[in-house]
Amino acid sequence: MSLLTHVLACLFGMGSWVAINGMWVELPLVVQEIPEGWHLPSYLTVLIQTANIGPLFITLMHRFRPGVLDDRPVIYCIVGLGVIATFLLAFFWRHTVTIGGSLHSVPLLVLSFLLSVVDCTSSVTFLPFMMRLRPQYLTTYFVGEGLSGLVPALVALIQGVGVVHCQDASLVDSTNKTNNFTVAGSSELKAIYQSAKFSTQVFFMFLSAMMVVCLVAFILLNYHPSVARERKNDLYFSGDLTPGNREQGLSLHAQTPEQKPMISPLEARAPRSSFGKGTYSNIDLVFIFAVLAWVNALTNAVLPSVQSYSCLPYGNKAYHLAATMAAVANPVACFIAMCMPTRSLMFMGFLTMFGTGFGAYIMAMAALSPCPLLVHSAFGTVVIVLVWILFVLSLSYVKVIIGVILRDEGHSALVWCGAVVQLGSMVGAISMFPLVSVYKLFKSGDACNTKCPM
Incomplete structure (x- = not known):
């Protein structure tokens, strides 16, 4: 294995969702600074789900016109679009257009939609492209995909986004000359947001630079001599093999103990599916794809939509710790999968239930907001942060397991993997949008004032 190829695969994976994660x-x-205010997250949710027309088109092309659509030109197009859109976003995100007598951030919304198309389509193009490389590099790609959320979060942390200082309301209001209401001696605290260390324009320029890095990494993965030599030396990973050579490559591949799926004798006697290489039965495949959709619905839509409700009652520090450490847990899970790979469906099911249990606790705390369990206790803060870490860690590991399993089943399996990822995320987002934004079933906790019974 080549260290350079690992680095390139990681940088390539970082470009998959870095733009939208950066927006969030x-x-x-x-x-x-925009007229939509805090309604923007709801608009972004709708735009991201609308952008699934990209993955839908790619998946239908692979299904009905197999072999016609090459992944590489599509990747060049979407990554190039990502570079341009993030660059334009840096200069036009505050521009507004008058529609129906009111101002709207049309450039921001249009560019956000284009970035959503880029990131959603990456799910059904980046993964199949990784089929051209050895299986070990797929895990490295997942590490990069995890870093696509961690890196923008760390940069935003350095920038000082959302950092709150709690001050006595009487001191704050005394500086306001137009305020005639005296609150001296009040115990009420007011949240004061800290000024950012650098502007939003600089942050969007950073996102554009990240997309450029992704594009350069993709070019090198295609044309760098060391990557090309690796690809040519392994017949299994060549997409242009004759049937005889392909069988030889598969035979060589089957001799590698690490790549053998862990199948019990009972599973071995079950009828094989025609999907991929027929390693798994139809029941196995339904289970794998159902778990994939469920896990991505939870990690990409359902729980992120209630993160602030589950954490803010415990304080602003708890919210930022949970968000940052959960972002760290994603690539850590990929590193663990790299060191301890497994293909056991039983273990995958157990880990899914384990992670879902943590997700249920998070959802319960969000539903109880602004007065969740242990809200006045430092132990409650530790618990909610730890639960978020374990939730992301366990389900991220499940996603890597499924990615490795489907990678061994071939190119079309990875296309369907990306499609199911987007389908699960879309169903999760559509389910949570009315609960959070329309019916407002969740009540936000105050970062500075939490009045709950002891």
């Missing part, structure tokens, strides 16, 4: 972490600064 920058929201506290963006919403202060």
Whole structure:
């Protein structure tokens, strides 16, 4: 294995969702200067789900016109679009257009939609492209995909996004000359947001630079001599093999103990599916794809939509720790999968239930907001942060297991893997949008004032 190829695969994976993840972490600064205000997250949710027309088109092409659509030109197009859109976003995100007598951030919304198309389509193009490389590099790609959320979060943390200082309301209001209401001696605290260390424009330029890095990494993965030599030396990973050579490559591949799926004798006697290489039965495949959709619905849509409700009652520090450490847990899970690979469906099911249990606790705390369990206790803060870490850690590991399993089943399996990822995320987002934004079933906790019974 080549260290350079590992680095390139990681950088390539970082470009998969870095743009949209960057948009989310920058929201506290963006919403202060646009007419939509805090309605913007709801608009972004709708735009991201609408952008699934990209993956839908790619999946239908692979299904009905197999072999016609090459992944590489599509990747060049979407990554190039990502570079341009993030660059334009840096200069036009505050521009507004008058529609129906009111101002709207049309450039921001249009560019956000284009970035959503880029990131959603990456799920059904980046993964199949990784089929051209050895299986070990797929895990490295997942590490990069995890870093696509961690890196923008760390940069936003350095920038000072959403950092709150709690001050006595009487001291704050005394500086306001137009305020005639005296609150001296009040115990009420007011949240004061800290100024950012650098502007939103600089942050969006950073996102554009990240997309450029992704594009350069992709070019090198295609044309760098060391990567090309590796690809040519392994017949299994060549997409242009004759049937005889392909069988030889598969035979060589089957001799590698690490790549053998862990199948019990009972599973071995079950009829094999025609999907991929027929390693798994139809029941196995339904289970794998159902778990994939469920896990991505939870990690990409359902729980992120209630993160602030589950954490803010415990304080602003708890919210930022949970968000940052959960972002760290994603690539850590990929590193663990790299060191301890497994293909056991039983273990995958157990880990899914384990992670879902943590997700249920998070959802329960969000439903109890602004007065969740142990809200006045430091132990409650530790618990909610730890639960978020274990939730992301366990289900991220499940996603890597499924990615490795489907990678061994071939190119079309990875296309369907990306499609199911987007389908699960879409169903999760559609389910949570009315609960959070329309019916407002969740009540936000105050970062500075939490009045709950002891």
